[in-house]
Amino acid sequence: MRPIRPSDADGIQTMHSKQSPESIYLRFFAPLPVLPEKDLARFVQVDHRDRVAFVMTIGEEIIGVARYDRIDDTAAEVAFNIADAHQGRGIGSIFLEHLAAAARERGLEVFTAEVLPQNRSMLQVFAAAGYEVSREFDDGVVAVRFEIDPTEKSIQVQEAREHRAEAKSVRSILHPGSVVVIGASRKRNSTGNLLLRNLTAARFTGTITVVHPEADSVAGFPTVPSLDAVSEPIDLAVIAVPAESCAQVVRDCAARGVKSVVVISSGFAETGEHGLELQREMVATARSHGMRVVGPNSFGLANTAPEVSLNASLAPFLPDAGTLGLFSQSGALGTALLAAAKTRGLGISTFVSAGNRADLSGNDLLQYWEEDPATATVGLYLESIGNPRKFSRIARRVSQVKPVIVVKSAFTGRELPPGHQVRVSSLSATALDQVLTQAGVVRADTIHQLFDVAQVFSFQPLPAGRRVGVVGNSAALSTLVVQRARSEGLRVETAPVSLHPEVHAEEFAAALKDMYADPAVDSVVVTFAPSAGAEEREIAAVLADEAARSGITTVACFLGVHGVKDELTAYTPQEDGSRAARSVPSYMGPEDAVWALARATEYAMWRKSDRGRYPELENVDPRAARDIIERNLAGVEPGETVLLGRDDTRALLGAYGLEFLPYLTARTVDEALAAADTLGYPVALKAVHKRLRHRMELGGVRLNVDDPEELREDWAGVSAVIDSVLDPGDDHGIDVQAMAPPGSACVIRAGEDPLLGPMVSFSLAGDTSELLDDVAHRVAPLTDVDAAQLVRSLKASPRLFGYKGLPVMNMEPTEDVLLRLSALVEAFPAIRDVEIQPIVVTESDSHILSVKVELEASADRIDSQRRRMSGG
Structure with missing residues (x-):
């Protein structure tokens, strides 16, 4: 799926020419055998703002088109056209999901459509999408109207569709009725020959075909010279040819209608830039034809179910049939995992080695294992997590019915093996640990520990x-x-x-x-x-x-x-x-x-345990927040950051029901005196520059300034510190702020982590928390229970709850702040960082004293409502 291009005119006309008269009439309300050139030009030439259109393709063939045209500031008319041969496959639902996401980014709120009553399939797409749809019948046409902001139901619909599609695609890989081996040599010690012998030894219940351009037989199997010579359908192709030839082999498989390929061959992204390009070409070819790719650099896969008996791997042996599903990102460790399971007497249901994880990932396997009756426990060895936020979301759901055990190396993405293209986290290694705990995932440090705990889950x-x-x-x-x-x-x-x-x-x-x-x-x-x-x-x-x-x-x-x-x-x-x-x-x-x-x-x-609920927050205005963000990022180059000014910071937080104590910046003592009169005594003085802000021990902060005389004295003291520490070109300003009631100073941070997605963090203020890494992290969105656990999971949290006679703080207002910030950064991936330092927690309330908000242009999020596609 991609945005439409002017060069698609011929493809659109070709698709239209193959449509039945009934389909054409339902779309255009009139017989139209050929699209007029004027209409065709209007269809393919869009501005990607007021007029947006997407096409769905298989290879080079266009099989569907969808568009919206803006009617006014908030509404747009939407229309779809799906090729007859591909109707009923859910393509309309996918189009609607992407169009709605694009429209929301461009400030639209409502979709409308005019549909003939007999076009039940299109009416069903709107009804099943999860939006509140209103209908009116007038002059033989059904006028449909609905708001496109995500609803709880629409999100559930999208996630259910994603789950079904990914689980079904994995099932087709692990339950093939036919396997073709491409690249099997007559040399007994070659990779392809070993794969063929392992398939035979496992007594695969389906048909096995060997493609070899010259040999008559390999490992006792008769061969065919090419895929064209195979008459029956092919479910799975196992490829063991040189990397340079893989893209063409995958292209041949696509032309032959092969559903999935396992690429054992190495020489791809793990070897450098050229290999990465070969890998991207191969995967792009497969995806353009709806094929799944396991690998490259994969150790293979296996399914011990008696009705399948598949060993399409390099392992000459398999553990007995059992209930443990195993996923390995490392090809080399595939043998170790299978050997360890066999040694301990642990049976497996299925095994997959993803290698470079260019397409099929651990997330896909989780989608499959969630409902696989043969799998009771899931074990994953991960060298990198390309989409940890999606992993957390799926794993939390799977963990409710089956244990998920993870061995994770290169925790923050800084020590990745060759071939793994992922973002690097800005947080400490404990952040992902806590994300896994939040999702109910069992963390093991070693393969030894993975099987230690798997033994309990499998047999007790x-x-x-x-x-x-x-x-x-x-x-x-x-x-x-x-x-x-x-x-x-x-x-x-x-x-x-x-x-x-x-x-x-x-x-x-x-x-x-x-x-x-x-x-x-x-x-x-x-x-x-x-x-x-x-x-x-x-x-x-x-x-x-x-x-x-x-x-x-x-x-x-x-x-x-x-x-x-x-x-x-x-x-x-x-x-x-x-x-x-x-x-x-x-x-x-x-x-x-x-x-x-x-x-x-x-x-x-x-x-x-009670994992809580996602609260309905009052006084939230996402559209006001979006306007502030888009206005500040207008004209900013991708990758650049913008620090919000005071007024926009206050407005952005205000859009999500948050306020902070007012402050005024002064450059002279007279300005400071005037600010204090405006705010009212007592006040605090804080150096503006980041090297001194929040650093009372360095002299950059003075609290409880009660009168003008004390203010003059403290101003002189802070100014002297500024002059001694900062350079002449630095900001020498001093903020004057109303004093908060006495309490415990804490720090809240939230924003889009490059690796983990939208994160919320909480700690007590001070260097000790940072030095000892006593910081609690959770992935957004937060439930009310997540927020409560966030403030209680710190080692130092007893200080907030009466430790050694300290007052017991009321944490509910702070938990509300966490929930609101969670909703804010979940909705807007362009928010790179919100830093509240400090928030003062008291026995009755909490008070936000200082906020810094940083945006990043073109910040995108994998696994979100936002969609990024090639060609637009």
Whole structure:
């Protein structure tokens, strides 16, 4: 999809000529076999402001066009024309979504349309879009009118459409009925040959075709010289040809109607600029034909479902079928992930290696796994997150039904492996940590930890609470478990049971029964050290049986047993006559067992928690805010920033119901005295320059100035500091501001982070918070619970709630400020930074003292209402 161009005239005429008389009549209200040249010119020549039009293409063929024409300052008429062969595919809904976004950016508020009553499909597009649509029937035509500001329903409609489309595209990749291998050599050690042998060894249930221009057979498979020789439909192409040839191969696949391609070949963006251009050409070709690309530089993919049995990867083995979905961005680590899963006895449902992640990403897989019945737990190894805001949004939704575990390297994007093109965060590494926590995602530091916690999710029920019971035959091991459990935020309210080292199986079983029966126990950690008593296998069998009967979350540390083993598995009969396996995961050390249990518990508590609601904010005027932003950015070059003046800053915050204490800037003591008379004593004096502002310890701030005499004295003191610190050309002004009531000074920042999207941050004022990185971060939009947690998640937050006799501050007004700033930066990605420093929190209210707002021209956001397309 792209903006229309004058050169599209022939393509529009061609599409029109293929339309049925009925479709033409519904669009133009008259028979019109050929578009008149005058009308055609008007259709393709638009100003991209008052007249906007988009086209949808497959390759070079135009299959749809949509447009709006401005009627007046706030309204525009909208119209669509979809090729007959592509009607009913949701193209009209996509057009409407993009047209509305473009119209809002240009100040429009309302769309109108005239539709014939029999054009039910077009009327359905408007009705299903989620807007409040009004209809009037007059003179045989239905006049439709609706406001285009996003509504809760319209956003839900868009996200649902996105979810369906992306999940379906991934399903077509992982459930192919036919696979073609392109680039398989007769050399046994070649990549293509290995892929072909792995496909065969997995007993793929579909058809396999090998394309080779010369050989009659490869790895025992007969070949065809080209894709043109393949008669049946092709779902998936696995490509292992040199990078220079990939774009042409993908072009051939597109011409043949292949749905998706997996590009194993390397030599793309990871090699430099030339490789990046090859990668972009290949992906652009695929996208123009509606194809998905896995890779390039991919390790491949797999689906263990018996009805598929697909191993289109370089792994010569696969774990058994199971419920763990695995995504790896690194090709090299693909083998390590699969080997680790197999070693631990963890079965997988599906596996995908995205390589350079030029198209298919972890977000796409999350969309698929959310509803995939074969996947109960998701594990992701990410080297970069191209769209973290979208990841957070989708992961928060998926985490409500399935655990999501992430191993993330290069946290802020500064240490990316070659081939990954992402933005760099301006925040500390803890920001993304907190975003993951906000979304309910389990963070693992290593692949080892990913599988540690995956073992719990795959084979045990979620813990009902934080209370842990401990049973073992070693007092030393039990002590380690208790200490680690408490450090991880778990509670040990029942005394640990330390049996004698030579314990017998019957004694162990009795101790387990008692622990599982304790109402103060939500989960159990079992340790066992080999001794002269019962054999390890006996104790394992007892534990497996008792844990399965109890239904209580259990993890174990059997020294020398790692993973999920048969000796720790119990099989319980089901009503249908089958037997269900329930395994207790075992860990090499007690610390690993407790760490995994703690992460599973945190996730279980998040899943049961109230995550709040998005409040309906009063006194909000987005159009006034948009006018201020667009006026200040008019004529500013892309990438440049603009610091808002005082009046516009006040107006912008006022548009979202926020006010700050008034202040006046003075250049002389007489101006300062006049400002103080206007504002009223007591006042504060603050150096304007950023090197001294907010720096009381440097002498740039004086508070509680009660009268003119004290003001003269303090003015002289601040001026002396300014003269000694600043250069002559710096701003030597001093702000005079009304004093806020005494309270705790805090800092709020919000804005569009290049990597994480719209972020809101909160901390106590002062260098200590910055030096110790005691800053709380959340991604916008915030719920009321997000805002409350934001101010309470700081290590220093007890200072706001009565620590050692300090007054208890009323944080509700500050939480309201956070919610309003969240809404502001969520709506306007051009806001690079809003810095409130300080906001003074008191026992009754909060007072904003100083605000700085910085805008960035052409600031765009991935995953937003705003759309950026090639060609316009």
